[in-house]
Amino acid sequence: MTSATRQPETAAKALPPRLIATDLDGTLLRDDKSVSPRTVAALAAAEQAGIEVFFVTGRPARWMDVVSDHVHGHGLAICGNGAAVVDLHGGPGTHRFVKVRELARENALDAVRLLRDAAPGTVYAVEQTYGFYQEPAYPKLHMEIPDSLAPAEELLGPDHPAAAEPVLKILAYHPEIDPDAFLTLARLAIGDRANVTRSSPSALLEISGPGVSKASTLALCCAERGISHEQVVAFGDMPNDVEMLTWAGRSYAMGNAHPDVIAAASGRTVANNEDGVAVVIEQLLAELP
Numbered sequence: 001m002t003s004a005t006r007q008p009e010t011a012a013k014a015l016p017p018r019l020i021a022t023d024l025d026g027t028l029l030r031d032d033k034s035v036s037p038r039t040v041a042a043l044a045a046a047e048q049a050g051i052e053v054f055f056v057t058g059r060p061a062r063w064m065d066v067v068s069d070h071v072h073g074h075g076l077a078i079c080g081n082g083a084a085v086v087d088l089h090g091g092p093g094t095h096r097f098v099k100v101r102e103l104a105r106e107n108a109l110d111a112v113r114l115l116r117d118a119a120p121g122t123v124y125a126v127e128q129t130y131g132f133y134q135e136p137a138y139p140k141l142h143m144e145i146p147d148s149l150a151p152a153e154e155l156l157g158p159d160h161p162a163a164a165e166p167v168l169k170i171l172a173y174h175p176e177i178d179p180d181a182f183l184t185l186a187r188l189a190i191g192d193r194a195n196v197t198r199s200s201p202s203a204l205l206e207i208s209g210p211g212v213s214k215a216s217t218l219a220l221c222c223a224e225r226g227i228s229h230e231q232v233v234a235f236g237d238m239p240n241d242v243e244m245l246t247w248a249g250r251s252y253a254m255g256n257a258h259p260d261v262i263a264a265a266s267g268r269t270v271a272n273n274e275d276g277v278a279v280v281i282e283q284l285l286a287e288l289p
Contacts, residue, residue: 014250017051017284018231021078021218021244022277024057024067025199026237027254030273035067042278045285054078054221056214058199058206058240060127060168061086061095080127081197081240082217083168083208097129101217102166103194103209105156111194111207112152115172118189119182124152125171131162138173141204172205179203183239197240206240215243233284235269235277236261252280 022028030036043053055067055077061084064077075089076098085099108126115122125134125146133155134146147162154160156167174182182203186196195208222232234241234248237257242264245251253262255271262268269276 015228015230016288017233017250018227019052019054019222019225019233020046020281021054021056021214021232021234021248023214023236023238023241023244024055024059026256026272027235027241028055028067028272028277036275036278038275039278042275042281042285046281049285049288051284052225052227054218056082056218056234056244060132061088061097062130064088064095076221078214078217078221080168081195081199081206081208082212082214084129085217085221099217099220100129100166100168101209101212103169103207103212105158105163105167107193107209108156108167108170108207109153111170111190111196112156112172114189114191114193115186118185119174119177121176122172122174124155124173126152126155127168127171128162128165129168131165133160133162134171138171139175141171141173141200141202169206169208172207174203177203197242199238199240213243214240215247218244219247233280235280236265237272252276 046053057079058081059079061079075087077086077088079086083101084097087096087098112124123135123138125138131147132144133148135152136149179198179202183198183205186205190196192210194210195212196205198205229247230249232248234244234251236245237254239258239260242260245265251265252267252269253265254269254276269280
């Protein structure tokens, strides 16, 4: 079994990189959701040097059009915080799921119940491989029209029209609780029934299957390619990046990163609006023999 836990004795090694793993929002993308020309050039140069680039994001596959023009070579991305590996070669709307690590409906229902009890007022949405469903009180956070509106218990129930479609994650929103406090509360309430994280500045949690994270899915993809964690360079800015940054041999928190991310990373770069990922890639390429 591939472990997504970095061993302390190997953390200081600096082998030549074979794979760059980068988050998107707040990391590779500027705040206007664009990829700067400098970053485009850096990604292309890395691929030309034989270094694979993986986009590792909390976004669903249908939101990957922002980088679909920049997937070189393998064309794969890790979406939904590790819940899916997606081939983006076909372009928006024609992506293919290569690997799905679903959240069992039983676990999802348990998480909904436990968090409702711990934080009354929590509302939910359900992210599936192709569909998006939400409760009527769930706010318009995602700039899209849900496929259906119903209580989470119905959305996750056996009689829902999309019951045969895998659940990638559920989203839990609270209108009043501090985001970090909500994350801590949810992790205590849900325990090992699911993996809970967040990437939004609001009190919006992302709940995936047990053990499913950016790090664990990235570790699986690297193992398939014979790439060790010492050969991975990772970038991120929010709590859903912490495990990945801890696992990678070299990791960088963005200048705009959450304090937990800064503590987890082995290095730091400038903010996303200053092309922090490109700055490091350029340095890495300059160091290659």
